[in-house]
Amino acid sequence: MAKTNPGRFFEDYKVGQVIRHAVPRTVSGGERAMYHALYPARSALYSSDEFARVSGLPSAPIDDLAAFHVVFGKTVPDVSLNAVANLGYAEGRWLRPVYPGDTLRSESEVIGVKENSNGKSGVVYVRTTGLNQYDHKVMEYVRWVMVRKRDLSAPAPEAVVPNLAKVVDPKDLVVPTGLDFSNYDFELAGEAHRWGDYEVGEKIDHVDGVTIEEAEHMIATRLWQNTAKVHFDATFREDGKRLIYGGHVISMARALSFNGLANAQMIVALNGGAHANPCFAGDTVKAWSEVLDKAETGAPGVGAIRLRLVATKQGAAPFAYKGEDGKYAPEVLLDLDYWALMPI
Amino acid sequence: MAKTNPGRFFEDYKVGQVIRHAVPRTVSGGERAMYHALYPARSALYSSDEFARVSGLPSAPIDDLAAFHVVFGKTVPDVSLNAVANLGYAEGRWLRPVYPGDTLRSESEVIGVKENSNGKSGVVYVRTTGLNQYDHKVMEYVRWVMVRKRDLSAPAPEAVVPNLAKVVDPKDLVVPTGLDFSNYDFELAGEAHRWGDYEVGEKIDHVDGVTIEEAEHMIATRLWQNTAKVHFDATFREDGKRLIYGGHVISMARALSFNGLANAQMIVALNGGAHANPCFAGDTVKAWSEVLDKAETGAPGVGAIRLRLVATKQGAAPFAYKGEDGKYAPEVLLDLDYWALMPI
Amino acid sequence: MAKTNPGRFFEDYKVGQVIRHAVPRTVSGGERAMYHALYPARSALYSSDEFARVSGLPSAPIDDLAAFHVVFGKTVPDVSLNAVANLGYAEGRWLRPVYPGDTLRSESEVIGVKENSNGKSGVVYVRTTGLNQYDHKVMEYVRWVMVRKRDLSAPAPEAVVPNLAKVVDPKDLVVPTGLDFSNYDFELAGEAHRWGDYEVGEKIDHVDGVTIEEAEHMIATRLWQNTAKVHFDATFREDGKRLIYGGHVISMARALSFNGLANAQMIVALNGGAHANPCFAGDTVKAWSEVLDKAETGAPGVGAIRLRLVATKQGAAPFAYKGEDGKYAPEVLLDLDYWALMPI
Structure with missing residues (x-):
């Protein structure tokens, strides 16, 4: 049997299933420097420890989108390896700033599945949570993707489509x-x-x-x-x-x-x-x-x-x-x- | 009114004016690693904490030119956004090494203005100072740039051309x-x-x-x-x-x-x-x-x-x-x- | 006399000679972040301080190959500047993990020389050792390269070919x-x-x-x-x-x-x-x-x-x-x- 990751197919997702994603990641000033080198980011709160302190934070956090990318990246091998399309995001919230030295990991819960009428693919909804080394949630968001079926003859699951807020209140x-x-x-x-x-x-x-x-x-x-x-x-x-x-x-x-x-x-x-x-x-x-x-x-x-x-x-x-x-x-x-x- | 930065034009600079530049920046080992990755830099004093200690410093500083670039970069939106040409540098001095953990900001004083004879632009001289989180000066230099006028009918200011040393003594x-x-x-x-x-x-x-x-x-x-x-x-x-x-x-x-x-x-x-x-x-x-x-x-x-x-x-x-x-x-x-x- | 490094030629290497290579290098989270950015590296032990601690290490080390590259890079000006070919590696061992904050340097001992029959070049064998700031060995390996002669009339040295293990036991x-x-x-x-x-x-x-x-x-x-x-x-x-x-x-x-x-x-x-x-x-x-x-x-x-x-x-x-x-x-x-x- 091949040892490489074949990814999950549509029929592998069950509502209620929780996936702990690999690989945990410790971030440092290195990730902060690279973020500034890759994007023309200049927000003072993320650039200067002093500015952050005057704003009541212990030091400059890692950019919120860098935290998002770290959390998101871990879900790719489990959620979107066989995805045909990334359809949407909803109910995303940043819950706690991420600082150099923090270690992030991600978990996703399957909150919806709906097979497409063509029988070849379906939509999978996951709520992904990023956690730090204290198991504190640093962010969460819902993403839905269209994923291929491995076995076209697999029966369609009962459709569950989550009721997602259009805007975070x-x-x-x-x-x-x-x-x-x-x-x-x-x-x-x-x-x-x-x-x-x-x-x-x-x-x-x-x-x-x-x-x-x-x-x-x-x-x-x-x-x-x-x-x-x-x-x-x-x-x-x-x-x-x-x-x-x-x-x-x-x-x-x-x-x-x-x-x-x-x-x-x-x-x-x-x-x-x-x-x-x-x-x-x-x-x-x-x-x-x-x-x-x-x-x-x-x-x-x-x-x-x-x-x-x-x-x-x-x-x-x-x-x-x-x-x-x-x-x-x-x-x-x-x-x-x-x-x-x-x-x- | 547009919220984006239009930059300053020639007639906006007055001798004696002091500009505090955005955005302060904390540097770390990340910036050091990137400097080594972007340039074939090998100076031992900047590469090795041990070599720096034997030389009487607490650890390896950030490369002097990296400090210069951080200080300089902040001046661009205020000094050279509407510049036609970067004309020269003088009287630059590094006053204190910059170490990982330091936060740098920049200030510039306008020390000279001289409208060009074509009435369309002029030369602006600024003395820029880089400061760390203790407000200690880390470097200073004079730069002069040719800047466009916004309003060609604006009257020419009294010409002030600073007397700059050809060489730092x-x-x-x-x-x-x-x-x-x-x-x-x-x-x-x-x-x-x-x-x-x-x-x-x-x-x-x-x-x-x-x-x-x-x-x-x-x-x-x-x-x-x-x-x-x-x-x-x-x-x-x-x-x-x-x-x-x-x-x-x-x-x-x-x-x-x-x-x-x-x-x-x-x-x-x-x-x-x-x-x-x-x-x-x-x-x-x-x-x-x-x-x-x-x-x-x-x-x-x-x-x-x-x-x-x-x-x-x-x-x-x-x-x-x-x-x-x-x-x-x-x-x-x-x-x-x-x-x-x-x-x- | 030119001040630039001409590199060593075949006749400059003598069996038993030890070369202390420039330039020592302190690594940080910056090097770790860059390694992850340059390669699709995901090994958990090198990505997460927490994963490393659960595995009995004080924190995530710098990738073993990053340590190898740091040690190897220092040898280039002394060993392979005039090399025609990089012929092989043997007896490489990692002896101690490298952590952010460590300063690495390299030394090489010449363990073999053999002039080629064409008289224009020869093979040089070196055993290179990487050391940290405590002079602890972090790795060692043998490399052999073909190096040009500076002076084609220089006499061939006595051939010494080390007996190298095919596999580390x-x-x-x-x-x-x-x-x-x-x-x-x-x-x-x-x-x-x-x-x-x-x-x-x-x-x-x-x-x-x-x-x-x-x-x-x-x-x-x-x-x-x-x-x-x-x-x-x-x-x-x-x-x-x-x-x-x-x-x-x-x-x-x-x-x-x-x-x-x-x-x-x-x-x-x-x-x-x-x-x-x-x-x-x-x-x-x-x-x-x-x-x-x-x-x-x-x-x-x-x-x-x-x-x-x-x-x-x-x-x-x-x-x-x-x-x-x-x-x-x-x-x-x-x-x-x-x-x-x-x-x-």
């Missing part, structure tokens, strides 16, 4: 213990705009762009121990292209959004997300954001802002999004809906 | 507290040549070359949180090329100069520098040095050596420099004049 | 102090297969592939301070190609072998190795392994497994190896023979 956002933006230094943070300066409906073109290189997206994707073939092996697809890990586009767009949203410091919830079109090396990624909502939090000086982050590639119209048919324009790469914390 | 060099090369191990450092073995006027061809890749210069430039579009966005210039950050060439040339100058350990002053010609991916960078001067320091076993470091690209003649017209040969990329510390 | 394997796999968590480690599940003669196709980029192999090679021109300078070879450091292929193949050998955690011996064919950017590296032998160790729950690791490139037949003429197939890049430790 602001009262469910977890503000890190101690976070306090009362003494926030806007000059050091890079921009003067505070929570009160953003209006729902406002759109921001982040202006800057980055042309993607093969070496960079592979380095990034491996850093999170996501080893899916399609990102690394130019002989895998017929067109000889390496598909870029969607998370690379998420981090690139989020980092680009610093220019106009420098004070949207911490990501606390992922309401939803779609990888609208594939991204390949040579594409030039730009980003724009739309303010979708605002909310207060109990923490001193801390407001919450709900943002749509859209990544586009070369050729995109200004604020390119969906066409009249409701479909994404072909130059749209990513549509992400998240909550961030910002000084009031 | 050796008696103004700051030798790090405790530095002692009395027990210097030349074998472990990689070369036997000591301060006394170098003669003023001597030229050294550093022999080795590195062909530059897009991914590498972008990773390096982002690592210092320098996010100038022209380095990252292949759609920005009409020729589709990404201009390589001048600091990447500085670090590459300095690292190449290990072969022949392995014992020129610490950089303590930047007397001047010119980015003679642009560098692009695919160029093969080589370097040569000329000994310009030597001086004693009060520190045990420590001498100072003033070096011209010239980076060239493919096609350069041996020791390529300037033509009879006083202009740099087209294959010359960099002309840097600095003081380093070397065991006597 | 299992009783000479050094199991790290405290290592204990009694509480090994196979689920967290990523695979269920234990020592008892592998049979001598069994072959494993590791399935995954990685297409190599110039930026990546240069970043990796510099990380180990291996600055041999041929890896970096596209103008050096007539065909404009940069030869990829053989160690990059070793690490890539070993990391790919996680898929099927996730529990072959620690490398403890290098029995032999051949860089069968050169590797260049654009090649897609895959790997397969063969179980050559198994042995018990005295340590609780710890078995030893001897593996042949073969790296191939695009176009290779399944389990490509040698032809009937005993020569490697042209698509074979690497043939490595090593001992690893695995939970029983």
Whole structure:
């Protein structure tokens, strides 16, 4: 019997099943440095231990999206090795900052399965939890993927489709213990705009762009121990292209959004997300954001802002999004809906 | 009003103005590892905590040029976003080594402005200071750039041109507290040549070359949180090329100069520098040095050596420099004049 | 006299000579993060401090091959600058894990010289030892290289060819102090297969592939301070190609072998190795392994497994190896023979 991992197929997933994912990972200043080298990330809270301390944290955490990638990467061999498509995210929440020295691992519970009418594949819903070395939850999110069946004659399971929130309710956002933006230094943070300066409906073109290189997206994707073939092996697809890990586009767009949203410091919830079109090396990624909502939090000086982050590639119209048919324009790469914390 | 940073234009700079730059940055062993991965840097003092301790330092500092890049990178959004050209450096001094765990920030004082006769742009002189978490100065340097005017009808300011030293006087060099090369191990450092073995006027061809890749210069430039579009966005210039950050060439040339100058350990002053010609991916960078001067320091076993470091690209003649017209040969990329510390 | 390093030529090596190599190097979490970013390495013992502690170690060591590359890189300027070919490895043993904070240096003793019959070059055998800051040996190995003569008229030295073991005897394997796999968590480690599940003669196709980029192999090679021109300078070879450091292929193949050998955690011996064919950017590296032998160790729950690791490139037949003429197939890049430790 082959010793390599064949991955799970649709019929291998049962609602209620819990998968403990390999491999635990200890992060350090090395991961922090690499994150800054791979993305134009400049958020002061993640760049400076001093800035973090003034904000009530013990030191600068690892970027929230780096924590997400570490947690997500571990699920790939168990959840998406035989996936045909990554369909969506919901109910994502960051529950505790991750600091250098922390060791992360991931678990997923299967919360839904629904076979497709073609009988060849089905949709699997998992709720993934990232835990640190104290078994404290650092984040959780729901993801659903379309997975092939191994045996087309396997009977369809009873369909279970979870009832997922369209948006994380602001009262469910977890503000890190101690976070306090009362003494926030806007000059050091890079921009003067505070929570009160953003209006729902406002759109921001982040202006800057980055042309993607093969070496960079592979380095990034491996850093999170996501080893899916399609990102690394130019002989895998017929067109000889390496598909870029969607998370690379998420981090690139989020980092680009610093220019106009420098004070949207911490990501606390992922309401939803779609990888609208594939991204390949040579594409030039730009980003724009739309303010979708605002909310207060109990923490001193801390407001919450709900943002749509859209990544586009070369050729995109200004604020390119969906066409009249409701479909994404072909130059749209990513549509992400998240909550961030910002000084009031 | 757009929330993105439009940058400052010529008429926004006033002599005496002090700009506190975003974003503070904590460095760690991660930045050290990346510096070694991006450049063929082998100076023992920066590579080994043990070697540094024998030399009287608490541990290996972050490379002097890495400290420079961190300090410099922060100034880009405030000083050179609308710059047409980076014209020069002077009076640069490293004042204190930077160690893993230190948090750096930058401030610049405008010390000169002079509108060009065409009325479309002007030259701005700033003295930039890098500070650590204790507000101790770690370095300072003067830079002048040509910046566009926003409003061509804005009146020309009174011209102020600072009187800058052509060379940092050796008696103004700051030798790090405790530095002692009395027990210097030349074998472990990689070369036997000591301060006394170098003669003023001597030229050294550093022999080795590195062909530059897009991914590498972008990773390096982002690592210092320098996010100038022209380095990252292949759609920005009409020729589709990404201009390589001048600091990447500085670090590459300095690292190449290990072969022949392995014992020129610490950089303590930047007397001047010119980015003679642009560098692009695919160029093969080589370097040569000329000994310009030597001086004693009060520190045990420590001498100072003033070096011209010239980076060239493919096609350069041996020791390529300037033509009879006083202009740099087209294959010359960099002309840097600095003081380093070397065991006597 | 030129101050750059001309390297040693064949006639410069004398049996019994000991060379202390420059430059000592302190490793940190930065090197660990970069190793994970450059290779699809997922071994739990090297990824997680917690997993390492449960296995009886103080924290996760730096990958064994990273330690090898650091030790090896230092020898290049002294041993292989004028080498025509890297001929082989033998009697390699890892003697002590390397942890973040350790400072490594290398020494080599010349243990054999034999001039070639053409009188133009000769074979030099060195036994290289890596030492940490306490002068404890962390590893040792024998390497032999063909080196050019400087002076063709120099007389041939008395030939000394060391008698090298074909395989490190299992009783000479050094199991790290405290290592204990009694509480090994196979689920967290990523695979269920234990020592008892592998049979001598069994072959494993590791399935995954990685297409190599110039930026990546240069970043990796510099990380180990291996600055041999041929890896970096596209103008050096007539065909404009940069030869990829053989160690990059070793690490890539070993990391790919996680898929099927996730529990072959620690490398403890290098029995032999051949860089069968050169590797260049654009090649897609895959790997397969063969179980050559198994042995018990005295340590609780710890078995030893001897593996042949073969790296191939695009176009290779399944389990490509040698032809009937005993020569490697042209698509074979690497043939490595090593001992690893695995939970029983």
